[in-house]
Amino acid sequence: MTRKLYYENPYLTSFDTRLIKQGQDENGDWYAVLEKTAFYPEGGGQPYDTGELNDSTVTKVEEVGGEIRHYLRSSVLTEDGYVEGKIDWERRFDHMQQHTGQHILSAAFDNLFGFKTVAFHLGREESTIDLDTDTLNTNHIEEAEKLANQIVLENRRIETKWVTKEEAEKLPLRKALSVEENIRLVVIPDYDYNGCGGTHPSSTCEAGMIKILGIQKEKKKYRVCFVAGNRSFRQFSKKNDILARLTPLLNAPQDEMETALHKLLETKNALEKKLEEANDRLIDFEASQMRTNRGLTDIPVTGVFENRPIQELQKLARAIVGEGDGIKAILLSKNGDKLQFVCAKGRNTSGNMKEAVAVALPLINGKGGGNETFAQGGGEALIRPEELLKELLAKI
Template structure:
């Protein structure tokens, strides 16, 4: 059995150990040490990273009370120097202790029970058994949590048998029938936990709730602590500073200026839409005037397929036609009709485009296809044009 030093001293990051077992697995190896401070994944906390005799530790996991260290190759010596990536370890300690304070605070203030905990590279979250968490609740919880952090309350960890554990005001009841490890934050929380934690709440630094969202009848709370919270603040500060510069604003005027900008954008978009509709009507009239019998054909360098579909709609307001529209910008073709002819646009386009390295489809009245090159698009469009003109003879 491996001696689990991470429970005795989570701050120790370098030590010497003896390799007691080597298990080949796929193209990697599982090392068993006589003692380890590498924390294996568990309790929502990721495993540690680091090196064993300079060899990267890719993962650490526990099975049958044995701790296995996944490495790409076997060290040359049986006695090895181990080193933990302590920045990563300490971030995990900050996040995990912060999670205990956060969960305990939700329970104390709103009787919300923490049912899930996730600590990943991108985010940390807990699921609270409350169907709704309002901004006012978030503010109250966040202030209460950080008050605990600022008081620098001691964080204790110890083992208890089941009978002894029953005497404690545990926030969660243990799911095992053996001795349990308890994490106690004085006058704040008692909770069974196998993770690593800081020695006092002040080391958490700060806890910031980032957002909330509904999740399976509960509320998922996203948050960051300590160094991660500082990094998150730094990123957002850069964004806010850039917005200040772009809008010639400060923290008191930025939102007002953004709202004004968005109003102007909406007005501009509405005007552009109106003008595009007018241009499409004019274009439709021109195409109908130049049409060869029932076939209306439009070829455009700077119109999207959506623009072309709107032109087709206007064309059909003027009579019964077969419409072929080409968007050179998007390398797409649109085929549609509103006539009484026995014409299935999807079948026709599918039959023709197979000779031009295109993909697409449609139904009886309209279809579209995408092409690899403009040359193939133009050839396919001309082929369709000839076929459709033949239908009108």
């Protein structure tokens, strides 16, 4: 079996070792198996390490059938069977910070409120823990975050140890073990005892600041999103930059931005309401003009437009037929490579708009529906709008 240097020294960034074998898997991807390795394979919620073996880039590391495979972009070139490995330390240390932050935060929720962590995901930008509770409020969040960061500031040592099942059963483990042999514990004395196969720093201070970004209800549990260490710094810098750019736009200092934004939204909503009312009046006027232009004939009122939303077509059609019997309307709009149309009729007027739409839809590979008095549809602009109008007029 490969000697796991990442357990002996998680700070190791380079090493020399002997190449045991290399080959291609069933997908044709190259991989190498080493006598010893500092590359951590994916597992326990922690992603794999990346880096280099000689001049070959390590893109992924997995444990397959008891062997640790280092997947490569190309085969490893070696003359004497020995290779030099270099891991991406920035990626590794980030994973160590997030994973340790998770241990500290999960223990905080457990120790304070008895909320057990049932899942952990270490993401590229943010990480999450799922808590087995149907209640999680602001007080829980603030108290857990406060305790977690207090543990970080206290610079407590982090111990890793291999124990037997009997030895583990004597300790106050935060959760049940998933294995019965080769048990590895990560321990923050007098705070957290947990079975874990991941890499961790030697003290809690290296996890850096732990910040909860938000929570989300997930059935009978809550998902807590957080960052730790350098990610917390980047989050703070990013949000501070955003606030700095918003200050002149809102003409308000940061502590008054919420009030300024509420006022801006109120103004926007009021203007949108006035604009909608004005647009409705214009549609009513347009409908009146179209009825007048129709005269006293039985020909339906028609209109062909470009880039007009289906919602406006519907409003216009209802305004045209809404004031009397004997009026029908067919309105179409070409929106890019799409055709949309509405068919409507007034009270006590012959014809079936739903049947008319059903006849037209195959011509444009479209979909639609409605009822006898009002129906609409849309599809691909396979024919000109005028041709589709002709077909609808023939049916109606």
